[in-house]
Amino acid sequence: MNKTVLITGASSGIGRALAFEFAARGYHLGLAARRLERLQTLRDELRSRYPNGARRIEIGALDVDQAQEVAGALAPLIKSLRGVDIVVVNAGVNRFTPVGKGQLTQAAAVIQTNLVGAIATVEAAAEHFLTRGSGQIVGISSLASLQAIPKQGAYCASKAAFSMYLDAARIELERKNIAVCQVLPGFVLTDIMPKMEKYPFAVSAEQAAREIVTLVENRKPFGIVPAYPWKWLRPLFGHFPDALWRRLA
Numbered sequence: 001m002n003k004t005v006l007i008t009g010a011s012s013g014i015g016r017a018l019a020f021e022f023a024a025r026g027y028h029l030g031l032a033a034r035r036l037e038r039l040q041t042l043r044d045e046l047r048s049r050y051p052n053g054a055r056r057i058e059i060g061a062l063d064v065d066q067a068q069e070v071a072g073a074l075a076p077l078i079k080s081l082r083g084v085d086i087v088v089v090n091a092g093v094n095r096f097t098p099v100g101k102g103q104l105t106q107a108a109a110v111i112q113t114n115l116v117g118a119i120a121t122v123e124a125a126a127e128h129f130l131t132r133g134s135g136q137i138v139g140i141s142s143l144a145s146l147q148a149i150p151k152q153g154a155y156c157a158s159k160a161a162f163s164m165y166l167d168a169a170r171i172e173l174e175r176k177n178i179a180v181c182q183v184l185p186g187f188v189l190t191d192i193m194p195k196m197e198k199y200p201f202a203v204s205a206e207q208a209a210r211e212i213v214t215l216v217e218n219r220k221p222f223g224i225v226p227a228y229p230w231k232w233l234r235p236l237f238g239h240f241p242d243a244l245w246r247r248l249a
C-alpha cells in the first residue's frame with residue numbers, strides 16, 4: 001500500500017522538490033506552508049503530471065511561528081489524508097544576523113521558526129504517531145548545525161539546537177515504533193539566501209530531494225545531503241580555518 005507523507009515548507013525550495021520526488025515514488029501527499037496559493041499551484045502541477053488520481057494530494061495553511069497552533073493547523077490536513085506515515089519537518093528560514101548590529105529581532109525570529117516552530121511540528125507528528133502506533137519523523141536540520149558560519153549565528157544556533165532535540169526524540173521514540181531521521185543538507189540552490197551558488201558544493205533542490213527520500217526510505221537515523229563530498233569532509237567540521245568561512249560571509 002502506498003504511504004502518505006506530510007511536508008512542511010512545501011511551497012518552495014527543498015520542500016517543493018520533495019513533493020515531486022515523493023509523488024514520483026507513488027506517495028500520497030500533504031503539503032503545508034503559509035503561502036497557500038503556491039501550494040494550490042503545486043497541487044495543480046502534480047495533478048497534471050500524475051493525472052490518474054492514484055495519489056491523494058491535500059494542502060493546508062501552516063505558520064509554524066504560531067507554535068501553539070501547529071498541532072491544530074495540521075489536524076485537518078492529517079484527517080483529510082486519513083492519517084500520515086511520515087512527517088517531514090522542513091519549514092525554515094535564514095537571515096543575516098551580524099553580531100552587535102541591532103539584529104536581535106531577526107535573530108529571535110530565526111530561532112522561533114527553525115527551533116520552536118520545528119519542535120512544535122515534531123510534537124504534533126509524535127502525538128499522531130503515538131496514537132497510530134508507528135510513524136517516521138524527518139527533521140531537516142543543516143550542516144550549519146556542525147559548522148559556525150559568520151553573520152548566520154542565529155541560523156547555526158537554531159539548527160544545532162534542533163539537531164540535538166531530534167537526537168533526543170530519536171532515542172525517546174524508537175521503542176514506540178517511531179523512527180526519527182535527522183537530515184543535514186549542505187548548500188542547496190533555493191531562495192533561502194541570496195547567492196547560494198557561491199557556497200561550496202551547492203546542489204539543486206531536486207538532487208537534495210532525491211537523496212533525502214532515499215534516506216527516508218532506508219529509515220536512516222542520520223544523513224548529509226549531498227552525501228559526497230560532505231561525508232568525506234565530516235571529520236574536519238569545526239576544524240576548518242576560520243578564514244575559509246569569513247570569505248563566505
Ligand SMILES: NC(=O)c1ccc[n+]([C@@H]2O[C@H](COP(=O)([O-])OP(=O)(O)OC[C@H]3O[C@@H](n4cnc5c(N)ncnc54)[C@H](OP(=O)(O)O)[C@@H]3O)[C@@H](O)[C@H]2O)c1
Nearest residue numbers: 009011012013014033034035063064091092187188190192
Ligand atoms: N537551501 C539550503 O542550502 C539549506 C541548507 C541546509 C538546510 N536547509 C533547510 O531546508 C529547509 C528548507 O529550506 P529551503 O532552502 O528549501 O528554503 P526556501 O525555498 O526558502 O523554503 C522555505 C520553506 O519554509 C516555509 N516556511 C518558512 N517560514 C515558515 C513558517 N513560519 N511557517 C510555515 N512555513 C514556513 C516556506 O513557506 P511559506 O513562506 O509559504 O510559509 C518555504 O516553503 C529549511 O529548514 C532550511 O533551513 C536549507
